[in-house]
Amino acid sequence: MVEAALFDLGGVIVVGPWEGFATYERENGLPEGLIRRINSTDSDTNAWARMERGEIGLEEFAAAFEGEALALGYRVDGMAVLNGLSGELRPEVAEAVRRCSERLKTGLLTNNYSPMASSERSAELAEVMGWFDVVVESSVLGVRKPDPAFYTMACEALDVAPSACVFLDDLGVNLKPARAMGMTTIKVVDPDEALAELEAVVGFSLRG
Incomplete structure (x- = not known):
């Protein structure tokens, strides 16, 4: 019996x-996939990981990231890479969040470098944020996905067991520990397919 729906932000809701x-790489004549390659090298201790845990600020991140690229x-320009992060809202996923919030506990689980409360957000995203019972942020907690402690904190905040949760993320590495804890997991590659999977899990319509 699913009691809670947990959503990643980047790659899922936006x-x-x-x-x-990819745009930065194309515009600067860099190999395709370079930035992802940098971020996957020493993925728990690199500049990106430390930034998302709030251990270093943006300027320190930029210098460290540029060193890793070098x-x-x-x-690369570390700050320019960060400036390209903001993605457009996916309305169909936002609607699914709204419908889940009417029947289930809901949580946003995001690795970020700046607390949501201090970030400039569009009116649309601000509305979506209001549908979550809890917002679990790496920059606030000092812990990031895929550390199992991150998911434990989310479950404790919602007062649910992992086995009562369904979790959507676009990265398999983030889903693996959640699944090992007992969560039902859905990898978001195609949003429509992911929402169809979520409907099957929760047992009610999320679209249309």
């Missing part, structure tokens, strides 16, 4: 950062 990364033989 378009993921990958398009911004170690691979490429020059």
Whole structure:
């Protein structure tokens, strides 16, 4: 019996950062996938991970990230990479969040570098944020996905067991520990397919 629906932000509710990364790479003559490669190297201790845990600020991140790129033989602008992160809202997923909030407990689980409360948000995204019972942020907690402690904190905040949760994320590495804890997981590649899977899990319509 599902009691709670948990959603990632980037790549699920809003378009993921990958398009911004790809645009930066194309515009600067860099190999496709370079930024993702940098972020996947030493993924728990690299500049991106430390930034998302709130251990370093943006300027320190930029310098460290640029150093990691240089170690691979490429020059990048760390702040420019960050500036391309904001993605457009996916209305169909936002509607699914709204409908889930009417029947289930809901949580937003996001790795971010700045607390949502201090970020400038569109009116649309601000409305979506209001539908969540809890917002679990790496920059606030000092813990990030895929650390199992992150999911434990989310479950404790919602007062639910992992086995009573369904969790949507666009990265398999983030879903694996959640699944090991007992959560039902859905990898978001195509939003329509993911919402169809979620409807099957929760047992009610999320679209139309």
